Amino acid sequence: xxxxxxxxxxxxxxxxxxxxxxxxxxxxxxxxxxxxxxxxxxxxxxxxxxxxxxxxxxxxxxxxxxxxxxxxxxxxxxxxxxxxxxxxxxxxxxxxxxxxxxxxxxxxxxxxxxxxxxxxxxxxxxxxxxxxxxxxxxxxxxxxxxxxxxxxxxxxxxxxxxxxxxxxxxxxxxxxxxxxxxxxxxxxxxxxxxxxxxxxxxxxxxxxxxxxxxxxxxxxxxxxxxxxxxxxxxxxxxxxxxxxxxxxxxxxxxxxxxxxxxxxxxxxxxxxxxxxxxxxxxxxxxxxxxxxxxxxxxxxxxxxxxxxxxxxxxxxxxxxxxxxxxxxxxxxxxxxxxx
Numbered sequence: 001x002x003x004x005x006x007x008x009x010x011x012x013x014x015x016x017x018x019x020x021x022x023x024x025x026x027x028x029x030x031x032x033x034x035x036x037x038x039x040x041x042x043x044x045x046x047x048x049x050x051x052x053x054x055x056x057x058x059x060x061x062x063x064x065x066x067x068x069x070x071x072x073x074x075x076x077x078x079x080x081x082x083x084x085x086x087x088x089x090x091x092x093x094x095x096x097x098x099x100x101x102x103x104x105x106x107x108x109x110x111x112x113x114x115x116x117x118x119x120x121x122x123x124x125x126x127x128x129x130x131x132x133x134x135x136x137x138x139x140x141x142x143x144x145x146x147x148x149x150x151x152x153x154x155x156x157x158x159x160x161x162x163x164x165x166x167x168x169x170x171x172x173x174x175x176x177x178x179x180x181x182x183x184x185x186x187x188x189x190x191x192x193x194x195x196x197x198x199x200x201x202x203x204x205x206x207x208x209x210x211x212x213x214x215x216x217x218x219x220x221x222x223x224x225x226x227x228x229x230x231x232x233x234x235x236x237x238x239x240x241x242x243x244x245x246x247x248x249x250x251x252x253x254x255x256x257x258x259x260x261x262x263x264x265x266x267x268x269x270x271x272x273x274x275x276x277x278x279x280x281x282x283x284x285x286x287x288x289x290x291x292x293x294x295x296x297x298x299x300x301x302x303x304x305x306x307x308x309x310x311x312x313x314x315x316x317x318x319x320x321x322x323x324x325x326x327x328x329x330x331x332x333x334x335x336x337x338x339x
Contacts, residue, residue: 001146001185001192002309002317004137011119013138017098017172018116024095025108028059028086031093035075038102040095046102051140051173055105059093060085096173103140104173113178113226115143118170121230125237131166134185135192137314142171144318146192148185149241154250156298157257161187164246166237167194169318180236181322182249191305194322195249252328259297264289271300274330275323281307301327 004010030041033056037047048056057067060082070078092108115138122145126133131147138144145168152164165183169176182195239245261267264286272282288303289295301324308320 001135001190001321002311002314003135004144004314007133007136010136010138010143014115014119014143018114020099021114022097023112024097025092026095027090027092029090031083031086031095033079033082033086035079038095038105046095046097046100049101049103049140051175052102052105055174056082059091059105060089106174110174112172113170113229114172115170117226118143118168118178118230119145122168122233122237125234126166129237129241131241134165139313139315141173141175141315142169142318144169144314146183148183152241152243152246153187154246156186156250156253159188162250162253163187164241164243165192166240167192167318178233180233180240182240182245184246184249184253186302186305189302189306191302191309192321193301193305193324194318195325196322197325253298253301256297256301256328257294257299261289261295261297261300264295267300270330271304271327274326275304275320281311281320284310297327301325 005013024040024043026040026043032039032041033048034045037045038052039045053067053071054064057064062070062081062085067078070081094104094106094108094110095102096104096106126145126147129149130151131149133145134148135146136144146165147168148163148165150163153161155161163185165185167181167183168179169181170178184193184195185191186193268282268286268289271277271285277285284307285300285303288306289299292299292302292306294302304324304327305321308317308324311317311320
């Protein structure tokens with residue numbers, strides 16, 4: 001598994017973000033985009049992150065390619081376009097800022113479930129369950145916490161042990177829900193495989209806020225609702241750490257060892273399209289598959305998770321670990337091409 005930062009480093013970032021975040025609810029008619037960023041009426045100006053630009057493009061329905069071209073070559077044209085649609089098609093938006101930058105422009109129904117609260121709720125549960133944090137990172141997009149449960153260990157085949165684990169992820173900027181998913185850790189090569197089915201997903205969707213521009217604070221009723229959600233999350237952790245749940249996942253991997261690969265180039269072509277691999281990732285998977293010597297779907301899955309360790313960033317590493325599981329569910333016609 002790709003390694004990120006230590007728990008102390010992650011905690012430091014999460015605490016600092018909690019102290020320095022500011023959230024605002026306002027009508028887009030009270031927003032004004034300039035070449036310097038985004039002005040919020042009666043509140044102030046903020047620089048725009050790349051993600052915030054992308055979300056603005058989506059909301060005003062400007063194709064991303066054209067938006068990016070205007071941003072680089074004709075910024076005045078871009079601001080005129082955006083401000084026109086801010087006023088012509090008004091919406092109430094949640095503006096999330098951090099240290100003077102607008103990091104997200106979201107729906108006014110977006111439910112704030114921040115990493116500070118998530119970590120405070122889940123870390124004691126992980127510890128009491130006997131889990132060990134093994135890899136974690138916080139990026140501009142998401143928080144990731146991977147933990148292993150050494151008490152549950154099985155063999156996919158003789159000499160190929162795997163351990164049970166979990167990955168917990170959350171985005172504060174609208175790039176995904178709170179997720180708790182099973183994690184399978186292969187001890188012989190330290191690969192991590194995420195099994196998306198069987199986990200828990202909580203979308204950031206709550207009640208709508210009004211139109212007037214105001215700073216958003218956490219309400220006591222919302223905090224109580226969060227408490228109930230985190231109790232549900234603890235129940236999911238307990239369920240995913242049951243031996244029978246892990247046994248079902250391991251059995252699927254055992255079955256994939258019987259699905260043999262006879263045409264490596266065609267197999268890699270299908271895999272590249274299915275997982276949207278870059279050319280470098282394709283070459284990495286090919287090298288790992290040949291080096292591993294296991295020409296089966298199971299060997300292919302391990303080749304993808306091995307390649308994830310050298311991914312360009314932590315976000316992409318997680319995407320590869322999660323998408324590798326989908327190779328177990330390829331349509332019959334694609335499996336025929338592998339066999």
